[in-house]
Amino acid sequence: MNIMTEWTREERYQRIEDVDTDYFKTLKQQVDQSKFRQQFHIQPETGLLNDPNGLIFYKGKYYVSHQWFPLGAVHGLKYWYNYTSDDLINFKAEGPILNPDTKYDSHGVYSGSAFEYNGHLYYMYTGNHRDNHWQRHASQMIARLKEDGSVEKFPKPVISQQPEGYTSHFRDPKVFKYGEKYYAIIGAQNNDQQGRLLLYNTEDIINWHYLGEINTELDDFGYMWECPDYFNVDNQDVILICPQGIEPKCDQFNNIYQSGYILGKFDIEKLTYEHENFVELDNGFDFYAPQTFLDEKGRRVLIGWMGLPEIEYPTDNEGWAHCLTIPRVLNVENGQLKQRPYPALEKLRHNKETALGYANKFTRKLHPYEGKQYELIIDILDNDATEVYFELRTSKTSSTLIAYNKRENKITLDRSDSGLLPTNVEGTTRSTILETPLKQLQIFVDTSSIEIFCNDGERVLTSRIFPTEDALGIKTSTESGQVYLQFTKYDLKDEHK
Template sequence: MVVTSRIQQAEKALKKAKEKVNPQFRLGYHIMAPANWINDPNGLVEYKGEYHVFYQHHPYDENWGPMHWGHVKSKDLVHWEHLPIALTPGDACDVDGCFSGSAVDNDGELTLIYTGHHYIDKKQDLFYQNQNIALSRDGVTFEKFGENPIIAEPPADSAHHFRDPKVWKHHDTWYMILGNATKEQIGRVILYKSIDLRKWEYVGVLAQSDGTLGFMWECPDFFELDGKHVLMISPQGIEADGENFNNLFQTGYLVGDYKYETNQFDHGTFTELDRGHDFYAVQTFLDSKGRRIAIGWMDMWEANMPTKADGWCGALTLPRVVTLGANHQILMNPVEELTLLREAEYQMCKDQMLSDHYVVETNEELLEVKSVFDLSNSKAGQVGVRIRGMNGEETRLTYDIAQQKLTLDCTKSGKQEDGIRHAALDANGLLTLRIFIDRSSIEVFANDGQVTMTSRMYPKEERVGFELFTTNNDVKIKDLTYWTLKDIWK
């Protein structure tokens, strides 16, 4: 009954907070909480024919605090419905927070696996962490396991960082990886196994930093993809290297070969997954169509978050299908269901030469834009798309043909400091840009996911459309089509 009353109290506070939210930057087709703070996506799972997404949530404040699990579900990965908060902290196993984790369908029992957070000295950020489960038969109300924690403490050679369990089943055995750090502050991922999700045996280290990949690996995810194994991680503490690793913390992947019998993972180098400003803590799941689908947190720690003044903060990215491309590169592309967002289609030009710029006037805030540049015989220096606002506001996406570099510039749309991100891209004669624009976000998918760039933006003025541009010479526009998109929250 105490847990029920905590959920009711949190829901009541959330309802009250929602009434005070300023809608100016509220997103139209992304997962958000009704109000206040959210961060990592948790527990992505398909259960009884519906998609469930949980997220780290503080229902009492627009700033990070004692973590709860917020909850949405959908039949189509597009139209989301808010459900009651799934987990609240305060029990002996999770006194100071229900931190990130995962979800599995265990023969009809939806099981959440999460980290319990416990402060020893909050001011000095001294804490310890353990692993717990909560169970549900209806996918809405969850009861914490009476014998939590299922893993009380990390291996003896660990630092206190011990969190973010990702669980999956291989043959008849459950496996769990956790983000961890050694006592020497070396980031790593460790592995456990279980027959029943309740009693766990430590297997060993799955992968570990060579000293260059940070002091802690958060939010790990491990899965098979096209015959290879992929480890996605969010390392803390990687130093910036030119145009790489420019965010406070990074999210990326290692691809290689794995043997369950020996827990041996032979992998290549760490690669950033998204080259924008605001992509972190990605998680994936396998759906009933056989797709590996990823969703990330669409913000970054210590970034400028002006929506706090509006009574909310944080959102999740669009769902993306993950595939393996050439040279073991991870590609991400929007799920096909996102075409359900489209309201009206406008094909503006096809096989047309562009000598300077082509302007599309629209004050619609929610847009999908597809532009295809034929670069094969062009002597242009740069081509790209500019999202236009009043009084000089803009978000600019530029491809430098000679340098083979894609640049996203948000300095004139709310990111005055550190507003530019770059990504190497060999367009190979054809540049395809698929761009999703929301009230305070942009997601770019270039050349079928060879590059993705995700950033929040906070324009103060009304949008007046977008334009295609070229510099120094003509370029052929093979296609320019855009769609107005529906607001799923209205």
């Protein structure tokens, strides 16, 4: 049985139960044979994964869902696929948890969040319905997780449509508690084609009241703001948004869509947000639609989609696409949002290896440093080099390059020789200017991804890479001068796989 690669509208909106089981069996076999399958990231069993949804720690267990189209690597009829975990590192696949099975979400169970109310877990999400003229109708819906693991949806939407003055681009509710009330911040587009944030609240989670638009200083900043989030960490208010339609600006905003944060002061009564500049959360190629939640210790944790819309990835023709990022712990320090790898990732570490020495303009291959799945910590102890180069997943013909320019204090990720490349992507490099001279890189490499944490979470660069299977090496060199380095490498292995 052939796996579909060209899709009609009707095929994109087929329901799982209407598809021949032989198709799924063939698709699963094809996906399992992919040489790009990840080892310690959440990825779809088949089809396409996108936004993380419904993240919560509830009754001793973590719940992590994601947007899912099961039939292939295209955006079609969306479900929520759910995982549970005891530690945010080892996940159990639970299967679809929200299905497009009512007239209000007949064309997709879109993104949303989880919250606890009166001891029960609830999901608030956007239901997507198309009428006979294929016009979009978006509403906000709620479902309750039952004791047997199934969900019970409220019989009708709690917010039936967007308020006056806004288009049907009205989605992605993120619920948070403030005082004794529950609030939902929702991404929207006004009738002037500008991205906006709308706020609702409730006292009983059934009757939701429209409070108005949150007034920011970003008056003309893209045509739509997706996947908003609000939280307070280290006594600092933070809003996350994913604006669409931002023009590139030097090393900023070079991806098709952006994802970032604005630090500020939120007056929830006056609906005002006095804030600093918008800052990108990630400076790599593949990061979007993050969502945050509190872990069992009260830490603010972020998980993002390691991908972007409207881009074709090398695994698309294998019937699957995308993965989620590793979890990150968020803190605000010195007016900046720091992102650090979730501490429990250390449980994946095996086979520690260390090395200490100088690098210069003569390329040096690190022995026996090699692999497809590892954590690499590079400490820069002394640096007299003009530019330092680190090459990962190297072979005779390929490598993924990280360059640090000391004079400009700039980190650059170059995947021009990484292997197969996604299409519809502008350029093969991404760069960012650091606040302080580079002292450390903490790098997580999986079969087809790289996540680079600079200076203890000051900047992060996340990207998919699709190298050849023999691209295992690690090399270092400089443009001129020398640098004194300490390397610490761990193989990363999920014992449950």
